Amino acid sequence: MAARGRPRTFDPDVALRKALALFWERGYEGTSLNDLAQAMGIASASIYACFGSKEDLFRKVMALYGRTSGEPPRRALREQPTARAAIHAMLRATADEITRPDTPHGCMLILAAPTGAVENHAIREFLADLRFDMLSTIKDRLARGVTDGDLTPPAVGLDAIARYYTTVVQGLSVQARDGANRAELEEVITCAMAAWDTLTSAPSHPVS
Amino acid sequence: MAARGRPRTFDPDVALRKALALFWERGYEGTSLNDLAQAMGIASASIYACFGSKEDLFRKVMALYGRTSGEPPRRALREQPTARAAIHAMLRATADEITRPDTPHGCMLILAAPTGAVENHAIREFLADLRFDMLSTIKDRLARGVTDGDLTPPAVGLDAIARYYTTVVQGLSVQARDGANRAELEEVITCAMAAWDTLTSAPSHPVS
DNA sequence: CGTAAACTTGATCGAACGACAAAGAAGTCC
DNA sequence: GGACTTCTTTGTCGTTCGATCAAGTTTACG
Numbered sequence: 001m002a003a004r005g006r007p008r009t010f011d012p013d014v015a016l017r018k019a020l021a022l023f024w025e026r027g028y029e030g031t032s033l034n035d036l037a038q039a040m041g042i043a044s045a046s047i048y049a050c051f052g053s054k055e056d057l058f059r060k061v062m063a064l065y066g067r068t069s070g071e072p073p074r075r076a077l078r079e080q081p082t083a084r085a086a087i088h089a090m091l092r093a094t095a096d097e098i099t100r101p102d103t104p105h106g107c108m109l110i111l112a113a114p115t116g117a118v119e120n121h122a123i124r125e126f127l128a129d130l131r132f133d134m135l136s137t138i139k140d141r142l143a144r145g146v147t148d149g150d151l152t153p154p155a156v157g158l159d160a161i162a163r164y165y166t167t168v169v170q171g172l173s174v175q176a177r178d179g180a181n182r183a184e185l186e187e188v189i190t191c192a193m194a195a196w197d198t199l200t201s202a203p204s205h206p207v208s
Numbered sequence: 209m210a211a212r213g214r215p216r217t218f219d220p221d222v223a224l225r226k227a228l229a230l231f232w233e234r235g236y237e238g239t240s241l242n243d244l245a246q247a248m249g250i251a252s253a254s255i256y257a258c259f260g261s262k263e264d265l266f267r268k269v270m271a272l273y274g275r276t277s278g279e280p281p282r283r284a285l286r287e288q289p290t291a292r293a294a295i296h297a298m299l300r301a302t303a304d305e306i307t308r309p310d311t312p313h314g315c316m317l318i319l320a321a322p323t324g325a326v327e328n329h330a331i332r333e334f335l336a337d338l339r340f341d342m343l344s345t346i347k348d349r350l351a352r353g354v355t356d357g358d359l360t361p362p363a364v365g366l367d368a369i370a371r372y373y374t375t376v377v378q379g380l381s382v383q384a385r386d387g388a389n390r391a392e393l394e395e396v397i398t399c400a401m402a403a404w405d406t407l408t409s410a411p412s413h414p415v416s
Numbered sequence: 417c418g419t420a421a422a423c424t425t426g427a428t429c430g431a432a433c434g435a436c437a438a439a440g441a442a443g444t445c446c
Numbered sequence: 447g448g449a450c451t452t453c454t455t456t457g458t459c460g461t462t463c464g465a466t467c468a469a470g471t472t473t474a475c476g
Contacts, residue, residue, distance in 0.1 A: 005452030006443045027323030029237050033434060043455060054434065111322040114385055115235030128386050156398060163392060164399035171379030177322055178336050184371060190364060191372035195403035213422030214473040241464060251425060262464065
């Protein structure tokens, strides 16, 4: 694995983080290659040599984003002992991440490309698939709660609850981008969790 | 107010509706003037003559959008007898509008430009202001419920509840754009309304 | 009927877009 | 040290962006 030829003068990881900040702030179509090259401190040709096309770069950026900002909410889902605690901690971890003072507000997965030109359809589908994974992860955590015995199968259905909390997460991102602060998001989370007991403590056989 | 000179050959309202469909589907930056001119059936110069710049056109389109798709949810808030019924009906009217088979799914106000290039900052701020109005309208409706006597001031605060249901609406738009159907949104709404009684029936003085 | 006013078309503006080719610069290997 | 490999820089490709101009067309007013 010897390094043949001239070694590159920039750190791809550092450059990727610069690109992340820009894509996060401006979205996919709102970020030009000139912007990227300037922020990353390299020429656009170097971007192509190292990362491929703009689309390839964005996909690598999203992978980095998932490994960093996406991890705390996922860990909350994974490590909390009960389904309820897991959802609550996931929402709070999300709120933490999308209101950090050192990064753009709101979730990049949701804000980067909800709409766009037809030629960027692949990017939107890519992000939509990742959002679907988010829904699936939440659903799986609820199912685990049933298996673990800390959650009785609710009348409304696990799918509905999973989609509901996914909806809340996605709404929180818009709120954060619109300037809502951490405390205001906490209030929203309190409201969202108020639904939990009603939804899950009700008997699974409908009350007439 | 006589019409001097050659009258225009196209109907501005019809053209505006065509532009609405395109902006709704692709967002602000994702829609080019070529796309618009082709869809509206006129040359781009006619767009400038009749509507001004692309930004002016978009603002006129948003006004039309508010008068059409925005009206059912607003009417629900206005006409329902109680705050609870108003919120519930507003959510359902929103779900109706954002899953109509004859229009793009999701709310244009939320999806058209959450992020973008720096030169389009004014557009994003314009939309953010409209979203703020949405929050204010919901808040006012809750306050009216207190005045009317059908809602006792909740412990968590009217602002929190208003922001919560705003968050749900915004999340629903992402869900709809991602392919969720009307029935699935109805389930989410059921979950969101499950929080209502918990939030509002609790005593306004905190339980130790 | 003549003329002024408004609209439409087609061409075109400079700038920016994503993408890439070529050549120079800097390192490793034999 | 010479050959080879790889990276970086420079420049530019063709296209499209939003926006506008000049010319021609069509209408209503006087």
